[in-house]
Every structure is written in C-alpha cells, then in structure tokens.
Amino acid sequence: MRIAPRISYTKPSMLEAKGKIYKCIPEDLSLFGIKFTENIDNLNIGDDVIVYLELKDEVSLNGIVSRIINPGFVVLFNEDPEVIANTVGKYLTEKIFESKTCPYCGQHLEQKVEICSKCGMYLDFSKKEVVKITKDLKLGNFISKLVHEKKVDYGALCIEENIEMIGSSPKMKQVFSLIRKYAQTDYPVLILGETGTGKELTARAIHERSRRKDKPFVVVNCAAIPEDLLEAELFGYEKGAFTGATHRKIGRVETANGGTLFLDEIGDLPYNLQAKLLRFLQDGTFERLGGNTTHKVDVRIIAATNVDLQKAIEEGKFRKDLYYRLASLSIELPPLRERGNDVIVLAKYFLSKFCKELGKTNVIGFSEEALELMKSYTWPGNIRELINVIRKACVLSDKNIIDVNDLDIRFENINLSNVEEGILNLHKHIENLEKELVQKAFILAGGNITKMASLLSVSRPKVYKLIEKYNIGRIKENIN
Ligand SMILES: Nc1ncnc2c1ncn2[C@@H]1O[C@H](COP(=O)(O)OP(=O)(O)OP(=O)(O)O)[C@@H](O)[C@H]1O
Ligand SMILES: [Mg+2]
Structure with missing residues (x-):
C-alpha cells in the first residue's frame, strides 16, 4: 500500500538543474517527489535540482534526481517536513477533499477529516507532524518512532532515550520479557551469547529499567585487565598495598555503589578472584587490597560471557558455586x-x-x-x-x-x-549491471549512438541491440 497519495499533476513546470532552467511536464506529484515525462540532457541520478511549481501559489522546492526512466525522471524532494506540509501537503489535501474520496480505500468523504474513518490512513498533509510521520514510515524510521512511543508489541524495547533494542522474533520477545522481569529484582543475572549479540546492551537495559537507573552502571571487562591488576581494579587498594600504590584507590565495586556492576567476559575471571566475588555476591562485603577493614556496598551484579561455563566447570576453570549463584537468573541471547x-x-x-x-x-x-x-x-x-x-x-x-x-x-x-x-544468478546480475551501464551511457551521450558505443567500448550495432533489449530512450542518430 502507498503511504502517501500520488495525484495527477500535469501543469508545465520549471526545473533548475546545473545552473540552467528547463521547462518540463510533470506527470504526478506526491509528498515525497514529482515525476516528469521527458528527459533532460546530462541530468544524472543524484543531481541537485530546484523544482518550481504552480500550486495554489508559486513554490520552489529543492530536490534530488532519484530515477531516470526514459522517458522521464523522478525528483525526490529534499525539504523540511514543514516546507512540504505548507506547499505540496496543503495542495494534496485540497485535492483529496475536492475529490471527496479517500485515495487509499475509496471511502466517501463528507467533510475534511484528519484520518479516514474506514482505513485509518492520514488524509490531512498540511501538518508538518503528519508529513514527518509519513516520511518516517516510508524510510522505515517507524521502528525508532515506535520505540519512543514504547509500543513494545512491535518488537522494540525502549531502554532510554538513546538506547534502542530492536527485535520482533519470538526469541527476542522472550528476551525483552525477561529483561523487564529481571529489572524488578536485585539478584545477579548471567547473560550468555555469541560475540556481538547485545550482551552489554541487555545488561544496560536491565539497569535502565531497574530502581538503580539513576545510579552508576559500571563495566569491567575481566578479559581486558591483566590478572594481577584485576583484584585491585575491582576491590581497590590501600596506600602501600604494593610497590607503586602511593595512594588509596577505590575499586569499581565501590564506584558502582547503589547501581549495577557489569562483569563482562566473566569466564576469564581468575580462579582465586572467583571466591572473592562469590563472597561479595553473598553479602556485599569486601576488603581493599592491602587493607583489613571490611566494606559493604549495595551493588547488583550482571555478568556476561560467550564461553561455555559448564565446560569451564568440568575443566576446573570456573567455580561451580559461583556459577550457580550467578546463573539463577539467566538470559540467552540468540545469534542473529x-x-x-x-x-x-x-x-x-x-x-x-x-x-x-x-x-x-x-x-x-x-x-x-x-x-x-x-x-x-x-x-x-x-x-x-x-x-x-x-x-x-x-x-x-x-x-x-x-x-x-x-x-x-x-x-x-x-x-x-x-x-x-x-x-x-550470475546472468541476472550481469544483466542488471549491463542495463545500468547502458542507461548511464545513454544519458551521458544524450542518446548519441556513436558516443554511446565509444563510452561502452562496444560496436554501434551492439548499442542498438542493447537499447532495444532494455527498452532505453529515444535514439538520436548521427547526422553524418
Ligand atoms: N537488538 C538490538 N537492537 C539494536 N542494537 C543492538 C541490538 N543488539 C545489539 N545491538 C548493538 O550491537 C552492538 C553490539 O552489542 P553489544 O556490545 O551489547 O554486544 P556483546 O554481546 O556485548 O558483544 P561482545 O561479545 O563482542 O562484547 C552494539 O552497538 C549494540 O548497541
Ligand atoms: Mg560486550
């Protein structure tokens, strides 16, 4: 179904391209662009143009050539929704209500309404919001729109203004449901999934939806920090704890107080630190390296890994007790x-x-x-x-x-x-490429067969064959 109506519009119009003005006959007009029925020499896809139209008043709209059809070409408007609403939008709306018929479903329209009562499509395009929504729908931006409107049924989870998690497959819907449920608790969560499946994003999603959302979300990548530094990084150290410890430093668990500590690549946590983490998970207590005082913080742990922890347990690399503590709530992210x-x-x-x-x-x-x-x-x-x-x-x-x-x-x-x-299908792809090249050569050569033959490095009879095969434009024969 079309998202915005296209109406017949054939008033001769002016077009400015490459510094020249051309008189062109349009065919139809929509919110997004206009189609013309003739070609202009040397006009290429991607060229910037200005279209001058006689709507209710005279308007000029910036656009870009998006398609060359032979004969004809399409210009996509490159304007702000507000400009479109005040020009083409108003004109389209007037024409729709003059016709007293919904352009989508044919419903009879007694009076001016914003939305068709039968098919629910927008009919009043004189408002910039409607133009913007319609444009977003066309561009596929509606997903982010829906995310912001929190319509989770459409497969998106709104985490916060700038983080969006997209998905509508049954497996991802299940993931979204777990995120929402786990966010209501303070228990540890274990997130499993291949690289790049969104483990960190999922951890953030849980944090952002939890009561801790205004407190820190701290990330520690257990694989990225050398083993002998990891303990100090996590739990901090006292002055003089080791050579070079010239001052007291608090660890990430303290930084995360009140919030969430995300332990990425937990499978790489050294065995001796696993016991310390287990104790921390049990009562939230720890000692800084080189210190005797026991500290207590309120931190939620979310861990993630892409390694098989069961196997690591069997190989004696991961503590079973820690695994069970972490994995009571788990999320498995499916590969894409x-x-x-x-x-x-x-x-x-x-x-x-x-x-x-x-x-x-x-x-x-x-x-x-x-x-x-x-x-x-x-x-x-x-x-x-x-x-x-x-x-x-x-x-x-x-x-x-x-x-x-x-x-x-x-x-x-x-x-x-x-x-x-x-x-x-190689043949199909080659044909597509061939057609594209012949079209380009046709435009560049202005339909001149000799020039096309030279551009394409083929004989003139071959050019004729190609033009016929792909039904490309009118042929301008050489006079001599
Ligand atoms: N469902 C999704 N919707 C939108 N963006 C996503 C989604 N899942 C992941 N991303 C994006 O993909 C990228 C990778 O995600 P993330 O870093 O969370 O993956 P990861 O599982 O932690 O990867 P790694 O194992 O390599 O650390 C990020 O830019 C993230 O924002
Ligand atoms: Mg990650």
Missing part, C-alpha cells in the same frame, strides 16, 4: 541468524539511522537481492557485524538503493540452505 526477519528490521533501522547521520536523503532502502543476501548470511559477528556492514554500505554507496554489491559480506559465511533460488 536465529532471529528470522529481525535481521531485516535491524538492517532497515540502522540504514535509516546512518543515512540520517550522514545526511544521505537519497537512500531509499535495500534491493530485494540485498535483503535476501542478508537473510541467508550467517552473521558470525552478529549485530555488531551487521552494523558495520550497513554503515560501510551507507558511506560508500552513491545509489539510492543499497544492493548486494554494496554489502561487504564474506561469501563463505552464507548459509546455502537459506539461499533463495536465483539470488546468485
């Missing part, structure tokens, strides 16, 4: 490849996030093939890897659709049983 459609939801979410950050308003989404590829890939680095892949695609791609070629994915990690038939 087991989250079904979440990979797509996450990919769209991060694409819109990075596009916004990079100001790339022309990027619309992913190609079908790119979506299929992301679904088939095994994501050994899980969400962190997905974020990196999308960020890179967003930075490097000049196109408005992110395609397979833009995704820096290691092909040996594709799960062949998930590969949709045809996704790797």
Whole structure:
C-alpha cells in the first residue's frame, strides 16, 4: 500500500538543474517527489535540482534526481517536513477533499477529516507532524518512532532515550520479557551469547529499567585487565598495598555503589578472584587490597560471557558455586541468524539511522537481492557485524538503493540452505549491471549512438541491440 497519495499533476513546470532552467511536464506529484515525462540532457541520478511549481501559489522546492526512466525522471524532494506540509501537503489535501474520496480505500468523504474513518490512513498533509510521520514510515524510521512511543508489541524495547533494542522474533520477545522481569529484582543475572549479540546492551537495559537507573552502571571487562591488576581494579587498594600504590584507590565495586556492576567476559575471571566475588555476591562485603577493614556496598551484579561455563566447570576453570549463584537468573541471547526477519528490521533501522547521520536523503532502502543476501548470511559477528556492514554500505554507496554489491559480506559465511533460488544468478546480475551501464551511457551521450558505443567500448550495432533489449530512450542518430 502507498503511504502517501500520488495525484495527477500535469501543469508545465520549471526545473533548475546545473545552473540552467528547463521547462518540463510533470506527470504526478506526491509528498515525497514529482515525476516528469521527458528527459533532460546530462541530468544524472543524484543531481541537485530546484523544482518550481504552480500550486495554489508559486513554490520552489529543492530536490534530488532519484530515477531516470526514459522517458522521464523522478525528483525526490529534499525539504523540511514543514516546507512540504505548507506547499505540496496543503495542495494534496485540497485535492483529496475536492475529490471527496479517500485515495487509499475509496471511502466517501463528507467533510475534511484528519484520518479516514474506514482505513485509518492520514488524509490531512498540511501538518508538518503528519508529513514527518509519513516520511518516517516510508524510510522505515517507524521502528525508532515506535520505540519512543514504547509500543513494545512491535518488537522494540525502549531502554532510554538513546538506547534502542530492536527485535520482533519470538526469541527476542522472550528476551525483552525477561529483561523487564529481571529489572524488578536485585539478584545477579548471567547473560550468555555469541560475540556481538547485545550482551552489554541487555545488561544496560536491565539497569535502565531497574530502581538503580539513576545510579552508576559500571563495566569491567575481566578479559581486558591483566590478572594481577584485576583484584585491585575491582576491590581497590590501600596506600602501600604494593610497590607503586602511593595512594588509596577505590575499586569499581565501590564506584558502582547503589547501581549495577557489569562483569563482562566473566569466564576469564581468575580462579582465586572467583571466591572473592562469590563472597561479595553473598553479602556485599569486601576488603581493599592491602587493607583489613571490611566494606559493604549495595551493588547488583550482571555478568556476561560467550564461553561455555559448564565446560569451564568440568575443566576446573570456573567455580561451580559461583556459577550457580550467578546463573539463577539467566538470559540467552540468540545469534542473529536465529532471529528470522529481525535481521531485516535491524538492517532497515540502522540504514535509516546512518543515512540520517550522514545526511544521505537519497537512500531509499535495500534491493530485494540485498535483503535476501542478508537473510541467508550467517552473521558470525552478529549485530555488531551487521552494523558495520550497513554503515560501510551507507558511506560508500552513491545509489539510492543499497544492493548486494554494496554489502561487504564474506561469501563463505552464507548459509546455502537459506539461499533463495536465483539470488546468485550470475546472468541476472550481469544483466542488471549491463542495463545500468547502458542507461548511464545513454544519458551521458544524450542518446548519441556513436558516443554511446565509444563510452561502452562496444560496436554501434551492439548499442542498438542493447537499447532495444532494455527498452532505453529515444535514439538520436548521427547526422553524418
Ligand atoms: N537488538 C538490538 N537492537 C539494536 N542494537 C543492538 C541490538 N543488539 C545489539 N545491538 C548493538 O550491537 C552492538 C553490539 O552489542 P553489544 O556490545 O551489547 O554486544 P556483546 O554481546 O556485548 O558483544 P561482545 O561479545 O563482542 O562484547 C552494539 O552497538 C549494540 O548497541
Ligand atoms: Mg560486550
């Protein structure tokens, strides 16, 4: 279903591109852009343009060429929702109510209403909020919208203003439910999951939803701190405790007082420190290194690991008693490849996030093939890897659709049983590329066959064949 209506609009209009003014005939107009029926020589995808339209008043709108259709091209408006609402939005709204028909479901409209009583779609686009929501929906930003509105049923958990946890697969819904339940208690929690599955994010989520949310959330990575320094780091030390201890230093457990201490990579906690941690877990007491005084703090422990702690117990590397103390409440984060459609939801979410950050308003989404590829890939680095892949695609791609070629994915990690038939069809991909190149050459050469043949390094008869095959534009024959 279309998110915003498109109306027929054929008043001759002006377009400014590359410093020149052109007279163009539009075909239709929507909140997002306008389609013209002729081509302009040398106009390329991504070119900035200004469109002058005669709506109720004369308006000028900044835009970007998003598609060349031959004949015709599409300009996407590159304007603030407020500007769109006051110009195209008002005009569209007027036309909808003049027609007395809902453009989505055909319901008869007696009077001006904001939302159609039958299909529930917005009908009044003269308000910037409605334009913004409609644009967000089109860009897939609705996920973050819903997160902020705390509609958790849509698969997102609002942790705080700037932390969002996305997912709507049954496994992630279960995780969200555990986060909410565990947040109500003070017991330790053990979070298990492969690298990049969101263990730290989950720990923060529990903290942010607990009564401790205004107190510190302190992270200690047990694998990153050398064994002989870890105890001092955790429990602090007194002056003179060891060579170089020139002053008293409080440890992370004290820093976290009232809040949460997140012990990452708990499987790497040295055996002798495990007993100290167990005691701390039992009564919240500890001594600083080199000190005799026993201190007590109120700290909740959340631990995480990507190693198999049961195996570590069998190998005598991890204390059984500590394990049971930590693991009475546990959360197992599924790897991304087991989250079904979440990979797509996450990919769209991060694409819109990075596009916004990079100001790339022309990027619309992913190609079908790119979506299929992301679904088939095994994501050994899980969400962190997905974020990196999308960020890179967003930075490097000049196109408005992110395609397979833009995704820096290691092909040996594709799960062949998930590969949709045809996704790797070489012939199809070559054809797509060929068509794209011929289209570009056609535009650059202004339809001149000789120039196209030279640009594409093929013979003139071959150019004719390609133009015919892909049904590309009108041919301007050479006079000589
Ligand atoms: N469900 C999710 N929705 C949105 N972002 C997520 C989600 N899960 C993880 N992330 C993001 O993915 C990245 C990796 O998450 P995090 O650091 O929590 O993983 P981890 O399991 O602790 O990784 P590691 O084992 O490597 O330490 C972070 O940027 C995090 O914000
Ligand atoms: Mg981590």
